[in-house]
Amino acid sequence: MRKKTLCLLVIAAVILLPDPSIGQEEVASRYYHYRSTEMSTGIYEEYEVRPRGIHALFDGDKERQRDAGISRSDESESRAWNRLFLNDSHRGIAFYEYRRCVDCHPGNAQNRHTVRYGITCRQCHGGEPIASINHYFSRLNPIRQHTHVCSKCHSGAKASFALYAVHEPNPARASTIDSIPFLFYAFWIMVAIAVLTFALFIPHTFMWIVREIFHREKKQREE
Amino acid sequence: MRLHRFTLFQRLFHLLLMVSFLVQATTGVGRMYAETNFGKVLLTPFGGFYNALVWHKLVGIFMLVLFGVHLIYIMIVALRLRERSIMGPDSIIPNRMDMRMMVNHLGWMVGRNKIPPFERWGYWEKFDYWAVFWGMVIIGGTGLFLYDPLISSAIMPGWTINVAFWIHRIEAILAMAHVFLIHFAIAHLRRHNFPMDRAMFAGGADLESAKEERAAWISRLEQEGRLNNLTSRDTSLPGLVVSYLIGFSAILLGLYVIIGGIVNFRYVTW
Known part of the structure; x- marks a missing residue:
């Protein structure tokens, strides 16, 4: 009888009591x-x-x-x-x-x-x-x-x-080197690429368009 | 008579690239100028400021996939050409001759010599082609990095998002300005092609113009007996209308983006 009561108490304790502290x-x-x-x-x-x-x-x-x-x-x-x-x-x-x-x-x-x-x-x-x-x-x-x-x-x-x-920080300013140096250098490298591309191709395209106008006119005169 | 300079596959690549580039330009510039009416007009078809970002990201992924498919395509083309040199006259890879052609072309522009006989690809076309490669790597790479900053910042420090954003933006401005000003001017505005070079659209390029501009290529095609296979009569009226509609829509949108961008430049929150 005692053993049975003890077992029931243990089962009740496992079910009812909170988890051990490890949990x-x-x-x-x-x-x-x-x-x-x-x-x-x-x-x-x-x-x-x-x-x-x-x-x-x-x-x-x-x-x-x-x-x-x-x-x-x-x-x-x-x-x-x-x-x-x-x-x-x-x-x-x-x-x-x-x-x-x-x-x-x-x-x-x-x-x-x-x-x-x-x-x-x-x-x-x-x-x-x-x-x-x-x-x-x-x-x-x-x-x-x-x-x-x-x-x-x-x-x-x-x-x-x-x-x-x-x-x-403003990426163009020299003071940005102190806070985010990569931002400063990346900004100016990208700007340099853009400026070089346009410095080459904008005058090139403009000259080409103008030259073709005269080229055609000359050809038509020859005809 | 018309001359077919590009295959159907190449024209399809160009069309998909053009449409996706215009969507990216519209949504990207729209968000950049979100505080202005100009930006709001651009964003409206895409559902406003927040939805435009979803479009921008999805179309960006599409462009990267398209780029991947194109890489596979050029590998297949290169393998097919293994008997011939990939540096041959049909190659898009720049060579020393392009530099000489460019110098001669500039000389012609200032009236010092005759117009140089160009081959299949002009040096400016090779530049345009490879510029897309470099643009795709820079804009696509930074775009992918910006796709999800939480994931990106787990790989790289958070300040790299600031750096990637600026690189993405400047390279995008460079690409848009080059396409909308230089590429459009060469393909549409110069008298040789005015009002539009249809080489990439229905019908192909004008044979007489090609004979004048690409004399070296035409004479090579004649020698090889391939010229007749590449020429045909002009396209039907519907094809012509659709070609001009697509071309002029792209020009109008491009000009609107460029002019609106310059006028409203001071209102951008950087």
């Missing part, structure tokens, strides 16, 4: 879940990358370095979503509340994201206080820009995708 991967292995869901499937806003000064501890161990600082992000824990932790880059600017972003950053609204798709500055940079994109808890910090900003529209965006320059 609760969200608690047991947060960074694994981050990598297996957010990074691969595009499920976002559950985990965040948090900057911590522990990279030096894993000097040389690239795998551990990569996984370091990834932890669960929820309402109570998230620093990137909580703007309390941000510095205010615009602190001290007179009449700041009455200014628009483009008053001080006029060129930054001239990009395809803003003009074509109507994306406002705050949709990416967030509300007040607006911190530098290099601030630890900024959503635009390169460590989390892809998950917290890009993926709003580009589901599945990864860190490499966030390297696309939304505020693209």
Whole structure:
């Protein structure tokens, strides 16, 4: 009788009690879940990358370095979503509340994201206080820009995708060499090819058309 | 009398390339000028800004497939010609003679010598043919890279999308300007071909004009006894009407794109 009761209790416990902790991967292995869901499937806003000064501890161990600082992000824990932790880059600017972003950053609204798709500055940079994109808890910090900003529209965006320059530098300017050198060189190589092609063929075609007019006239006179 | 310069297969390639190129030009320029009325007019037949991109991508894939089929075609042609040299007078591959012909042609333009006797392909035609190759590699390659930026950025850093976009755009402008200004002017505007060179369409090229311009080729065909096989009477009226309709539609669209592009250039969001 005791054995039977014990067996029934064990069966009931297996059915009714929650899974053992090893099955609760969200608690047991947060960074694994981050990598297996957010990074691969595009499920976002559950985990965040948090900057911590522990990279030096894993000097040389690239795998551990990569996984370091990834932890669960929820309402109570998230620093990137909580703007309390941000510095205010615009602190001290007179009449700041009455200014628009483009008053001080006029060129930054001239990009395809803003003009074509109507994306406002705050949709990416967030509300007040607006911190530098290099601030630890900024959503635009390169460590989390892809998950917290890009993926709003580009589901599945990864860190490499966030390297696309939304505020693209003018490719013709020499200063672009400092930010995206390939863009500068590719632009001028392509322009050189186009200019050489037209420098040869536009006068060639024009001269040909003009010459044929006289050629025909001469032929007709001979006839 | 008319002279058949191109085979049916070659004319079909040209027609498909022409139609797909015009669709790409219209949708691409339309999106580039999306903020202007000019751009909106171009995008309207394709369902607006977003749908035009779908057309642009699908037709881009079609062009790459067409390019692949053409590569297979030229391989078959090259294998058939193995007994003869692929650098022979019928070859589209540029050679030293083309350079000499170009110099002589320029000399004729400035009145220094007689018009050179061209062979089957003029140097400008060889340039046009190989320009499509280089354009297809550059525009097609960058277009494929831009097809899905999420996948592309998994292979290359995200800033390469900025670079690919500029290369795609400049090469496309170069291709459009070359086709709509230079190719159209040579094929339609010069007195030799005015109002349209029908060599690629129904009926073929005018034999008398070909005798004057391609004297070397015509005399070779006469020597080989092949001239009669390549000549025929002109096409019927419907064929003529369809040829002119296609040709002039392409010119009108090309001119609209070029003029609209220049006039609205300052409104582009780069």
